[in-house]
Amino acid sequence: MxxxxxxxxxxxxxxxxEMAARVARDIPEGWYVNLGIGAPLQVVDHVPAERExxxxxxxxxxxxxxxxxxxxxxxxxxxxxxxxVTLRTGGSYxxxxxxxxxxxGGHLDLCVLGAFQVAENGDIANWATSDxxxxxxxxxxxxxxxxxxxxxxxxxxxxxSGESRLVGRCTYPLTALGVVKRVYTNLAVLDVTADGFAVRxxxxxxxxxxxQDVTDAPLRMANETLFPxxxxxxxxxx
Amino acid sequence: xxxxxxHTMAEAMDGIRDGSVVLIGGFGSIGQPNALIDxxxxxxxxxxxxxxxxxxxxxxxxxxxxxxxRVRKIVCSFPRTADPVVFEELWREGRIELEVVPQGTxxxxxxxxxxxxxxxxxxxxxxxxxAEGKExxxxxxxxxxxxxxxxxxxxxxxxWEADRWGNxxxxxxxxxxxxxxxxxxxxxxxxAQHIVELGxxxxxxxVTPGIYVNRVLHVPYGEPKVT
Numbered sequence: 390m391x392x393x394x395x396x397x398x399x400x401x402x403x404x405x406x407e408m409a410a411r412v413a414r415d416i417p418e419g420w421y422v423n424l425g426i427g428a429p430l431q432v433v434d435h436v437p438a439e440r441e442x443x444x445x446x447x448x449x450x451x452x453x454x455x456x457x458x459x460x461x462x463x464x465x466x467x468x469x470x471x472x473x474v475t476l477r478t479g480g481s482y483x484x485x486x487x488x489x490x491x492x493x494g495g496h497l498d499l500c501v502l503g504a505f506q507v508a509e510n511g512d513i514a515n516w517a518t519s520d521x522x523x524x525x526x527x528x529x530x531x532x533x534x535x536x537x538x539x540x541x542x543x544x545x546x547x548x549x550s551g552e553s554r555l556v557g558r559c560t561y562p563l564t565a566l567g568v569v570k571r572v573y574t575n576l577a578v579l580d581v582t583a584d585g586f587a588v589r590x591x592x593x594x595x596x597x598x599x600x601q602d603v604t605d606a607p608l609r610m611a612n613e614t615l616f617p618x619x620x621x622x623x624x625x626x627x
Numbered sequence: 628x629x630x631x632x633x634h635t636m637a638e639a640m641d642g643i644r645d646g647s648v649v650l651i652g653g654f655g656s657i658g659q660p661n662a663l664i665d666x667x668x669x670x671x672x673x674x675x676x677x678x679x680x681x682x683x684x685x686x687x688x689x690x691x692x693x694x695x696x697r698v699r700k701i702v703c704s705f706p707r708t709a710d711p712v713v714f715e716e717l718w719r720e721g722r723i724e725l726e727v728v729p730q731g732t733x734x735x736x737x738x739x740x741x742x743x744x745x746x747x748x749x750x751x752x753x754x755x756x757x758a759e760g761k762e763x764x765x766x767x768x769x770x771x772x773x774x775x776x777x778x779x780x781x782x783x784x785x786x787w788e789a790d791r792w793g794n795x796x797x798x799x800x801x802x803x804x805x806x807x808x809x810x811x812x813x814x815x816x817x818x819a820q821h822i823v824e825l826g827x828x829x830x831x832x833x834v835t836p837g838i839y840v841n842r843v844l845h846v847p848y849g850e851p852k853v854t
Binding site: 446447448449450463464465466467468469471476482483484485486488489490492493517520524525526527528529530531532535536562563564565566 | 654655657658704705706707708709714718725727728729730731732734735737738749750751752753754755756757797798799800801802803804805806807834850851852
């Protein structure tokens with residue numbers, strides 16, 4: 390067994406919950422954030438209420454809170470993943486055209502989506518698994534990917550069969566071109582830069598070489614200041 | 628005296644013709660006018676084009692309408708929600724046409740129809756399979772595609788409260804597509820949980836003003852089930 394294989398075998402990949410918590414840590418107070426459907430919706434549970442982040446769900450909920458207590462469910466209040474949710478104090482409802490106008494008009498600070506593939510040029514494929522996909526479901530993914538100020542992706546690093554979801558060019562049908570800014574996987578946090586993927590952090594015990602071994606695009610370590618745009622944005626909102 | 632309240636389903640459904648484009652409100656089962664869908668099944672219009680976000684669950688409501696074989700085409704963003712058995716069967720057998728539209732584009736196409744805008748440019752879907760065959764143009768260095776307005780002959784709407792002028796309010800996220808669809812068809816039919824006196828609705832809280840609405844049927848069905 391070579392050193393890279395050992396490093397990969399020895400490291401402990403993040404669980405889904407830990408991945409959501411990891412994303413949540415990087416969202417500053419004051420941001421308006423959409424989480425699409427699926428795994429990213431768990432991010433809501435990991436932002437403490439005292440850090441005021443406003444979550445938007447594209448079915449017309451601005452100020453989405455966590456899941457309700459089982460004995461206190463508003464049966465008219467669901468999120469885009471069709472789960473019961475709550476509305477935070479200060480929240481509001483919008484109809485679908487307004488809800489998507491705020492997405493398409495670039496008013497959201499961040500959207501976090503799941504994906505099948507992300508390419509080193511920021512392309513995202515997350516709605517269909519082949520050109521012959523029977524009745525693919527696009528939902529709001531293309532609106533969110535094209536419309537928000539920044540798009541982060543939360544996904545497993547590898548497919549179930551062990552293929553890299555980070556790629557040179559997407560082979561699945563595209564959702565949007567050149568829009569992904571950062572990827573959170575169960576192995577690493579990576580920025581999408583003009584020079585491809587830059588690794589910000591890796592899980593304990595993992596090495597860049599070992600990560601590169603399971604990634605179908607060239608990697609380098611990031612050297613920029615951590616989250617410069619986030620810090621600036623938080624100041625501007627004050 | 629203006630009175631848009633109708634008292635029977637037959638009155639509510641009167642005149643819906645074969646070949647109609649029918650806009651149906653709701654996101655999943657929330658805000659979906661199930662009583663009116665059942666009424667449409669009873670009424671019997673066929674060769675329909677249905678515009679709605681999902682493709683129905685199980686064998687009730689929208690799925691039941693598809694199951695009658697009277698829907699020629701469905702326009703939606705997410706045909707695969709939980710348990711879309713009827714849609715899957717029809718699709719497999721080639722008995723239904725499908726137009727998949729990004730959810731925001733779908734909402735905006737109806738908003739445009741209601742506002743007299745025949746088409747608009749959007750960045751959504753640029754460079755994807757859903758942009759194929761569409762006119763493209765660049766504005767300020769960014770590419771956009773042309774999308775056309777999407778108008779209905781009929782819209783089936785679920786509201787929370789209604790008065791006899793057809794002023795409407797909605798409940799929580801059951802608002803969803805209902806207000807925009809209520810502007811985008813020639814005949815707007817509403818099922819409302821509560822009918823209130825004219826003047827009882829706070830003018831500051833009316834979401835759909837009665838000008839858009841043709842018929843209101845009282846359907847106090849209680850709480851929706853999430854499916």
